[in-house]
Amino acid sequence: MQKLIEVRNLNIAYGGSAGWTNVVQDVSFEIARGEAFGLVGESGCGKSTVAYRLLGYGTINSLVQTGEVLFDGTDLLKLDAAALTRLRGNRIALVPQNPTTSLSPGMRVGAQIREMIATHRALPEGMAMEARIVELFALVGLPDVGHRYPHELSGGQQQRVTIAMAVACNPDLLVLDEPTTGLDVTTQRQIIQLLTDLRARIGMAMLYVTHDLALLAQIADRVGVMYAGQLVEVAPCEKLLSNPVHPYSRGLIASIPTMDTADRPGRGLRGVLRRDQMSTGCKFEPRCDFATPACRTAPQALEAVSDGRLVACMRWREAVAAHVSVLARKPDERPAEKPARLLSVDNLALSYGRRPSLFDRARGRTSPAVVRDIDLELRAGEVVALVGESGSGKSTIARAISGRLPPRAGTISLDGTVLAPALKERSVEELRQIQYIFQNPDASLNPRRRIRAILARPVDHFAIETDEKALETVLENVGLHAGYLNRFPDQLSGGERQRIAIARALLVNPKLLICDEILSALDVSVQARIVELLRALKEKHAVAMLFISHDLAVVQEFADRVAVLYRGELMQLADTATLLSEPLHPYTEMLLEAAPGLRKDGYVSRPPAAPASKAIPGIGCPLAGRCPRQIGTLCAETQPPVRATRNGFIRCHLTAGDLITRASPARRNNHASQITSVS
Template identity: 45%
Template sequence: MTSKMILEVKDFSLGYTAANSQLVSVLRNVSLQIKKGEAIGLVGESGCGKSTLALAMMAFLRSGSQVQNGEIRYHGDNLFEKSEKKLGKLRGGLIGLIPQNAGQSLTPTMKIRTQLFEALQLHSDVPRSQWQQRAIELLKQVRLPAPQAMLNRYPHQLSGGQQQRVAIAMALAGSPDLLVLDEPTTGLDVTTQAHILELLGNLRAELGMTMVFVSHDLGAVARISDRIAVMYAGEIIELGTCADVLRTPAHPYTRGLLGSIPRLDQTGLPPSLPGYPPKVGSVKQGCAFAPRCKHAKDHCVAENAPVIAHDSHQVRCHLADELPETGNNVTVLKPVTRSTDETLLDIQKLQISYHKPGLWAQLRGTEPPVATVDDIDLLLKRGETLALVGESGSGKSTIMRAISGIQPPRQGKIKLLKENLNEPVEKRDSQLKRRVQMIFQNPDASLNPRHTVAQILQQPLKLYYGLDAQACRQRAAELLDLVRLAPHYLDRMPGQLSGGEKQRVAIARCFAGDPELILCDEVTSALDVSVQAAVLKLLKDLQQDKGVTYLFIAHDLAVVKAIADQVAVLYQGRLCQVGPVDEVFNGYHHPYTQALLNAVLEPDPDHVPQLSGDDASEQHPPAQGCAYQRRCPMATRMCNEWTPPWQEDGNNRIRCHYTLRELERGDEEAQLIRFANA
C-alpha cells in the first residue's frame, strides 16, 4: 500500500432541510484521509451517518441535503465543485458502488448479459465488439462458475451469493480505483458471506483498489479492513487500526458495540447498549453519547468532546484516558427455558416440493424431480426455541412456509397439539390462525406505511376478538408496554420509527393474538448489533413471561447459540444434525455443521474463517446417498450410494456414514481408517 492519498474528507458537515424549513445536521465536522490501496470500515448503529458519509464520498446527496461546510477531495479535486456530467462519469467508473441488496439493485426483467453490457457502455472505454469477452472476464474475476451460461440468466435464477457477485462484477466494469461497499454481506448466510469477503480481499490485492466498507457487522469489518472509523450521531468518535479499535477500544460506545455481539464461546444473551441514539440534529453541545454513557460526568454534557490521541488511535471523548482497561466480556448465563414435556409441534416425514407437473407429464407418469425438502422429523416442546440453520436454499423458510400454511406439503404430517397444520392457511379457522403467528425479517415490508401503530395493532385485535375501538386502543397500549415502547408511539407512522422500534411493533402485533407458536424468520439479521441484542432479550423475556414457543430461523450461529434450546442443521432440504444447541455446537459435528462453524466471523482481525468450498446452489439435491456428498471432504463411495443412518450421542443426533469416533478424528485420519478397514 502506498502513502498516496486517494480521498480526503476535511471538516465536512452535511445537513438536510426538515419539515420546519430548518437545516438539520446529519454529518458534523467529519475528517478522514484514505490512502491508495487501503480498506477502511465505517461502523456504528443505524442512523449514525455511515451510509450518508459513504455516499457523500461519491458526491451523492439525497434530496433536500446540502453541504454546510468542509470538502471531500478525490485525487486532490473537490467533488462538490464538479459538474453533474463529470460526476456522472466518475460514479460507477473510477468510483464504484456495491449496494446492500443485490437482488433489488439488479433489474429483474433483464438478463445478466444486458446489465453487464449497460455497465460497460456507461462506465468503460471497451468497444462494443468486445463487450461479450469483457463480460465473461468480469464474471470469471468474481469466481462465478460457467460464465457463458450465467450471462443468459435472469437475477431470480441466481442464489443470493451469485447475485452479489454479479453486482460486484458490474461495479468492476469501470475499472474503479475506489470501491464503496454499503452493507454488501447483510442477509447472506455464514458461508456465502465468508466467500464474498474472501473474494473482495482477493480483488483488492489483485487490482490495488481502495475500499470503503460500511457495515454493522464487526466480524465482516475485521475480515476486510485496515482501519476502522466508529461513527455516532454524525461524528467519527474513534479512528484507528482494526487491531487497535477491536482489541483496545477507547470510547465507551465502541466498547458497548463490541459487548453487544453474541459469541460462540459464550453462553447466553449479551448485554445491549442502554437507551437510543439521539434524534438527528438534536445534539447542540456536549458529547452526543453522554446520555447513554455510564461513565459520563457533568462536563461531558456541557462541553464538546475533543479529539485526542489515545495510544495509537484517535478518540473523541473527555474520559478516554480515565476509563478502566477493557477485559474479557462477561458471560451472561442463558435464562432457564419454561419448557414442558408437552409436545406442541410435531413434524413427521415432511416432504415439500415446488414442482407442479403439467398435464402431459401427468399423463405420461413422469417421475417428479427430487423434493425440495424431504424426510423431516422434528419435535418442539411447549416453551422451547428450536433454531433452523443452514445456508440459503437449505429449506429453512420452506419448512416455515409449510407450518404457516403458505406452502402445503406433498407428504408427511404437521401437528400443533392435535390440530392438523397440513391444510393451507385459507382453510384454517381464525382460532388456529391466531395460535400460529409469524415475525418477518424486514419490518418495513410487513408494516403498512400508511397506518399508524395503533391501526396496525388493532387489526388482529378486531379480527380475533371483535373488540370495539376503545378496548382496541387500550389493548394496543398494553401490547406496546409489553415490547417496552411508550403509549405515545400509538399515533406514530412506521416511517417515524427506528429499525429496532419497527421490529418491536411487529413483535407486539404478533403477540396481539396470544399465540402459542411464533415463527421467527431472520428477525434480527438487518439490525445493528446493539438493537439486535435488545430484540433478542425482548424475545427471551416474552418467552419467559408468556410461555410461547419459537421456531427460529437465523444465519448467525452466534445468535442461535445465545437464544435457542434446540438446533436443526439443514442442507438442501435434508436434516444433517439435530440436538440441544450446546451439544450440537460443542460436541460431535456433522461435516456440514463443522463447515458452518468454521465459516463464522469474529470481531478479531487475526481470525481467518476456514472455508470448505463454495455453495452448491447450482445443483439439485442428489437422488440418492448423502445430501452433502458433493462438498464433503470426507465423502466416500458409500456416501454417494446409500442414505446415511442416524447416530446418537446423548440427545445429539447426526446423520452420517462415519461413526462418531471417526467424526471426532477429523477429515484425513477418519478417511485413512475407513480405507484401511474397507
C-alpha cells in the same frame, strides 16, 4: 500512503418546510488507495448517509450544509449529474444492503451486469462479453446464473450478483453498505476473501459500512465509530477491537455476541439512541457510565491520543481504567418435565412450481423436491434454530409451516391438529397463533401507511382489544419510542424498520414465532435487546420460536436446539451446547470454522479438496463432492442413514465413532460423551 478520498467537516441535515435537523456533524476521515476503512455504529447513527454521499447520492429531503468530499482532489459535492453518472459504477461503485430492491425484477441478472459493462465501456480488450460475465460470476462463487431473474435466486445469491456488478469495472473505491447482512457464515467468508483478493489485485479501496464488527475484523485496516452523526473514535482495526477507548466503542464491542467466552472491554450498552434527549455537549452523555455535568455542555471533538488513534471524549482515560468484565449468561433453568409439543413436522417434502396433477403423478411426472424428509418438532417455550448456508431451504421450510407454500408431501401439526396446507384454508385462530417475521422489512411494511396503522392492522384483523398505551409499550420493548407512531417506513433506518416488523408480530400474542433472519439488519446493541425480549416471551408466555439464522453466536446465546440444514436435508440435530462445542457432522464443522471472531484469523474460505464424485440429487448425500471425509462413490450414490446421538441425530454414512476418530485431537474427548446409540 496516497489519499484516494477525503471527507472534510461534512454536515448533513434532513427536513423541509418545517425545519432542518442536523444528522451528520463535522465528520472527517480519509481513505488511502488500497485501504479498507470500516464505518460502524448503531442503526440511525448516520453511517449510510455519509457513505452514499461518497457517490453523490442524497435523498430529496437531505441537505449538505457544509463540507467537502474530495475524490482524487475533485469535490464530488460540486459535480453535476452527468459527471457523477460517469463516475458511479466506473471509478466508485456501490454494493447496497438490500439486493432484492437494487436488482431489477424484470431483467435477467446477466443482462444487468452486461448493462453496467457496456455503459462504462469496461470490457477487457480481447474478451467476449459473455465470457466476462461468466468470469464475474465465478469471482463471487456463483455458477453461470446469467439466464435467471432475481426472484429465482436466494438472498445470498442475489447479494453476490450485486457484488459482481459492482466490481465489473474494477473501481478505485468500493462503497459497501452492510453487504453481508443476509449471508450465511461460509458465504460471508467467501465474500471477504473475494474483496481481499480484489484489493491485492487491483489496489481497490473500500468503505465498509456495517454493524458486524466480528466480520470487519477480517478485512478492515482502520475503523471509524459513529454515534448520533458524529465520529467518536478512529483507530486501527486491531487496536479498536482489542482495546477500545471511547465509552461508546467499549459498550458497542462488549455487546457483540461471539463464539468464544473471552472477557469483553466493558459492559454492554444501556438505553437507546434518542436524538430528542441529546445534550449540546457529548451526544453519548445520556447513556454514558462515566459522564459528568461538564460532558453535557462541553462539545467533544476528535483528538489524537496515541499512534493512529483519535477519540472524542474528555474522560476516555477513566473508561479504560474502569475495566468491567462481562460475565457469561447463566444457562436457563429448565423444568424437569418437558413442556407439551406445540408444532410437529413429519416427513415434509417441498418443491416450487405447480403441484403435479393426478395425471402427472400417474406418469411419474413430479417437480424436483428442494426440501426432503424433514422431521422436526417444537415444544411450548422452546427455541429451535435452523441454520445452514444460503439456498439450503431454511426459509422454504418456514414458508410451508406458515401456510405460504403447500407441502408436496408430509404433514404439519399445531397443538395436535393437522394444519391445512394452504394459508387461505386455515382458521383465523390458527393464523393468529403462527406469526411470521420476515427478513426484509422493506418488503413487509406498507410504505404508504404510518407505523400506527401498520401496527393496528393485525390487531383489528384478529379483533384484539388494545389501546395507544399498548402500541407505545411494544415499541419501547423493541428499542423505539412513541414518536415513531406517526412516521412512515421510509423515514426509518433499516434496523428501525425491522424492529417495527417484530413489534407487529408480538402484538397479537402468538404461540409460535417464525423468525426468518430477523436480527441480520440490526446493530449489536439492538440485537441484544431483541434477544432479551424474545427470551422473556418464551419464558413468561411459553412462546415457541423457529429461529432461522446464519449468526451462530446469536444462536449460541438464545436457542435450545439447533437443526443444521444443507441442500434441503437435515444433516444434524442436537442441543445447542452440544452441537456448538462437539460438532459431529462434517458440514457442522464447516459452519463453525467459518464463524468470525473479533480477531483476524487468516481463514481462507475455500472448499476442501473434494472427491470427483458428486451427489445424485435426492439419492446420495447432498454434501458429496464437498465433504473431506467422503467414502468413495458410496456417499454420492446412496442415501445416508440417520444415526441417533445422545440428544439428537446425524445423517451420515460414517458412524459417530468413525467421525470422532477422524476429528481433530482437540475435539475427540468432547465428542465421546455424545454417542449412546446408533440407528
